Amino acid sequence: MILGIDVGGTHTDAVLLDHYEVRKKAKVLTNRENLLDSLLKVTEEILSDEGPEILDRVVLSTTMSTNAIVQDKISKVGMILASGPGLPPSMLTINDDTHFVSGYVNHRGVEVAGIDHDEISKIAEKLRGEGIEHVGIVGKFSSRDPHIETDIGDSIDGKFKHISLGHRMSGNLNFPRRIATTYLNAAVWDTYNSFIDNIKEFVGRFKTDFPIYILKADGGTFEISQSVKCPVQTILSGPAASIMGILSLTNCQEDAIALDIGGTTTDIAIFAGGIPLLEPLGVTIKGHKTLIRGLRTRSIGIGGDSRVTYENGELTVGPERVGPAAAFGGPSPTPTDAMIVLGLTDIGEKEKAEKAIAEIAESMNVPLHDAAETIFHSACETITSSVKDMIDEINNAPVYTVHEMLDGKKIEPNLLYVVGGPAKPMAPRLGDMLGCTTHIPENAEVANAIGASLARTTTELTVLADTEKGTLTIVEEGIQLTIPREFEREDALKICMDKLRERAIKMGAKEDDLEIEITEDQSFNMVRGYYTAGKNIRIKAQVKPGLISNFQKGETR
Secondary structure, eight states: OOEEEEEEEEEEEEEEETTEEEEEEEEEETTTHHHHHHHHHHHHTTTTOOOOOGGEEEEEEEHHHHHHHTTTTOOOOOEEEEOSSSOHHHOOSSSSTEEEEEEOOOTTTTTOOOOOHHHHHHHHHHHHHOOEEOOOEEETTTTOOOOHHHHHHHHHSSSSSSEEEEGGTOOOOOHHHHHHHHHHHHHHHHHHHHHHHHHHHHTTOOSSSSOOEOOTTTSSSEHHHHTTTTTGGGGTHHHHHHHHHHHHHHHOOOEEEEEEESSSSSEEEEEEEEEEOOOOOOOEEEEEEEEOOOOOEEESSOOOOOOOOEEEEEEOSOOOOSSOGGTTOOSSSOOHHHHHHHHHHSSSHHHHHHHHHHHEEEEEEESSSHHHHHHHHHHHHHHHHHHHHHHHHHSSSSSESSOETTTTOOOOOEEEEEEEETTHHHHHHHHHTOOOEOOOOTTGGGHHHHHHBBBBOOOEEEEEEEEEEEEEEEEGTTTEEEEOTOOOHHHHHEEEEHHHHHHHHHOOOOOOOOEEEEEEEEEEEEEEETEEEEEEEEEEEEEEBBBBBOOTOOOOO
């Protein structure tokens, strides 16, 4: 059996799947100050009548890294950048503890200038003197040759708690994004590793072994012990869980809108021909543009528990959440209370909901029902407007799915999937406003937990070969090999596929789930004078995001 857990901003959900069917589900309030407490409670509820020995695997979707970044609860990080010529330091400095050093490689990965060890030593001592325990090291073109980064790292090894190297974050080029990704990885390392230590301690109480996976931003998973090496991969795993949940609960094969409406936020995603969209360069979080491969989503501060206020003649719904709906003892009126007053749902205590909405009605000088309708419509309108903006934004650029780029594709969705707690009362109105046929999947209230539980392990790998230099670099693994001049594209392709398979298995993938594809394949001659001096070969491959083997879309019940 599979246990899937999604830690949301309002609730922590869990499902127990038996042959892809929901055998049991549970929901507890999320303790934002102690996420482990929420995980313990929901797991104990799920396993109250079962022994842990029934579990084949456990998959978590966690907001730990995302919350740490958004709430600025991150560690101080010293950044050491080997930038070389080009962009000025003002465009690359990411914090007050950014230092630029000598040494760099060019676009081919050829060293132009070596590092100055005395310079590195002085920077290290300065950072240590300021109490900094985490360092990020990034060199321009480090994905072409990582030795500048590794040399700097080796020279300060043992002086800091943790060192993040830029080339290990991604094989893609983009120096500013690599800096941001490395910085965030170092910044959340303490918080994330503390969380993982607690999870391991909790699992140890069961006295039985089962693999534990964490959901990543791309909708894939990796094994928990592997996740500690690159915790930044887990940012935005909550919205990714929404997409994977809808993917598992439906058999969508057309353009569609997917909404996950929670208590605090609404996550928006778009499908092209039933396939989730991908951020082509990397996800963005709190203004930081990263190289983290992720599903294309948008989160807005509207949910069932969003605070409603009426001040200076203006009604405001969200983005703040100050507690549950008034119908459940919360301190302020919410869209959920409005839906209760309108008779769209019968949850909670109707009298408390009416009292809360009555305060807004009095301020607006309108009847109770009219105030509730205005609140409800405003919440739906905010969601609708954000969906339309996202579609326009997508249609003004090339469309990238998790499988391919769709050149010239225009997204024209006529289908709306809605999951989450407020799905049933809100879906009909949202469908009308968006001009879409609406579908609420079975078990929609725990779709995220289902999506996490059924996601396959994903990863990608980049191989660069330069036969003139006689080197081959396996970027994400930080490996460099010597190759002969007669090395060919086919040789690079075989190495890439073999190493990707090894990497995926190490991260927890099963052989049946290894749906591998080549995403980049380039080879060109390098000419010096009138002669071919060698070949430059670039191969990039991925294990495609998707659902675990033997599972068919829409099969979960």
